[in-house]
Amino acid sequence: MTTETSAAQGPAPNPRALTWTRRRHSAARFWRAYRGHRAGLFGLAVLVLISLAAVFAPLLVGSDADSVTHAPGDAMESPSTEFPLGTDQFGRDLLALLVYGARISLTIGLLAAFLSVAIGTVVGITAGHYRGVYGTVMMRVTDWFLVMPTLVLAIALAVVMSGSLSTIILAIGVTTWPTTARLVRAQTLAVESRPYIERARALGGGHTHIMLRHVLPNVMPLVLAQTTLVISSAILTEATLAFLGLGDPTAVSWGGLLQDAREAGAVSAGDWWYLAPPGIAIAVVALAFTLCGRAVESVLNPRLGVSR
Template identity: 50%
Template sequence: MTITERTTDAKSAAERPLASAKKLTRARRRQRFQEFWADFRRSRTGMFGLIVLIVFIGIAVAAPLIANESLLDPTKVHNALNAPPSWEHPLGTDPLGRSVLVMLMWGARVSLTVGIAATVMSVLIGTVFGLLAGHFVGWRSSVLMRIVDFFLVIPSLLLAIVLASVLQRGLLTLIIAIGAASWAGTARLVRSQTLSIETRGYVKRATALGAGHTHILGKHVLPGVMPLVLTSTSLAIGSAINAEATLSFLGIGSGDTSWGAMLQTALSSGAATAGYWWMVFPPGVAIVIVVLAFTLVGRAIESIVNPNLRGR
């Protein structure tokens, strides 16, 4: 056997344990997910919330296939104004003659997009700040926590209103405004969990063996805080959808059709006070149902990943 062949065999022998370790890791992850899904299916409220969310997301995705976007343009529709529900328009029409049902379907796209995207942004920022503030000590932790405290002191809705008013109007602005105003609470939770995890023996052993900050945070701390982050994400989406509806209701939304914008139209046109309930009831109920569904899913996830709540 030549030297080249021996070297190749040695590399192959060294790569085999690594490949086996990766397969074992993937198998464990699949097993944990299967166990999580089995526990989640036992929660009736969690499954109910998940089914409701799937229905609303499906409606939002299929909206362009069900109703053309041109139906949202008042200059291209010729329906009666403020018409009550009928066979032709099951949820009636708005003061501009647009079908409330069509607006409700297209509004789901904006409300869900803003709610999910803004929550992902706020959770990412909060998780990074929380990990760093809990891992590092001294002046670095103090500086990070003072930044978190600054955003905690300012009312999130007020900060979102200011950002949405200052920045250029649009969907991205609305996402940034809500996400930037709601991450501080997540940072506090992640920091407290990080402090708890770093007192455990396996983290101390890794530190004593010379592991760097990136290794400790990525391999030991982050997996430990992920259940908390996942629960916080599912619960925060409902708050983000409420924030989008509030900003749109105040007239500083993205300008696109959303559930909050529908309520603002009903108020500004006098439909809400004139007894045209079909302008107020459908978007209001849609907001309540979706927020409740996200809350049910979040509570179900929390009862699974939190050992203190398991089995209740």
């Protein structure tokens, strides 16, 4: 009788298929909630457009747009039909340089933010789980980084190390993680006070099992929201370092364009077309990431009551 009933019910469902089904449903619910935030949709649309322009930059503006020897115009030309944003001191099209600069600025911002959030997540989870001497020491180190000016630390690292893109990413990543660590530690303490953590320990779950299988999935929504917010500050920090001449001189970035404009005397000459577009691009991208981050934070934690 039992065999006939089991046969009538069909084969047991595949656990992996059930997991992917739940993930698809969760993603669909997230997108439905995210679509209700007009500001978040606007920020996402802006980021998609800028990202597409950065990816297809060689098709849009040519592959040698940053070449000094093949500059198409004269030095410091004002905006015209041929050059909508004018030219720089070498005669290069500033619109093309602005498109290429999106590649470097977005890449550094994304990688530096991921490094920062990864460090903060590891420190926050471990400090919240191991509450003895280790947790106390890690929080004092975190407090020290919090009270130190982030930009000053990033400048110090960029000066000591070689001026390259990896140096900028490392300098931003290792100086901006404390806020994430504090938030993740607080969430870890809240998660580990729940009864199922005690049951996991009673059933023989070790430290690694509890942190990876129980704590990490519960703090990931907070980590995701924090990542989108950190990216905007990372882009601003990269632009600041490049403007101070601490970036890679061979790479075209928005901060590097501002540095070139300063060195070319665009400020004193009143050449606004050299200064305004990179600054506006930095502000727009930072605002777009912030809007997306606020929307994600509101969806994942509706109690925040972020306005739509």
